Amino acid sequence: LMLALFKKLNLMPLSFAGSRAAEVITPYSAYQFADEGDSVTLSCSYTGSVQGLHWYRQYAGSPLKFLIMDSYGAVTKADPPVPGVSIHHRKDNSSVDLKISSAAVTDSTLYYCALEPTVKGNPLHAVQKAV
Template sequence: PIQPSVVLAEGSKTTLSCTYNGSANSLHWYWQKTGSKPEFLLLIVESTKYVIKADQPHPHMSIRLHDKRVDLEISSVGVSDSAMYYCALQPT
């Protein structure tokens, strides 16, 4: 499901959630800035909870796996975080 636009105060914390059905090998988060192609942020392996970060990680972003939901947590939102965010899963 697509979430509406979110407007936040700089420095605030937010969580973007993605729910899914069935099982997945891994769950991924990407972002896409205006005029650019999507870029990988983080992924988590469902079975082990192992996290893989982008080559240039974003230390204020983390990923959490819950039952059939994967959250992208942004601890201190900045103007540079303005983007369209996507979640994707790799099925088993």
């Protein structure tokens, strides 16, 4: 998801697949707009059985940065945690939300949802290459 702020936040979703062909995670929309200070929810739906749901962000010219994950209901945050960011796994409709409590210009970037760890910094899993 991309969050671009020009008085409006613009979010563009991107996703990574799981290790098996039946596991796919897909953003709900290509872009999302919000005003600075708004609460923003980015959502992805998935298929298959999942062990962990991960959120990352990436600023232009920088590597992916782990934000937060839900693994069987246990939430793991980045170290140090990113303020104002939370995750909500909605098992009833196979989706995961990243919530940003008060969007700021610094939140304007690409956001990724993933079913597997993709970068170093996730303490629960071995490092795996991004799809």
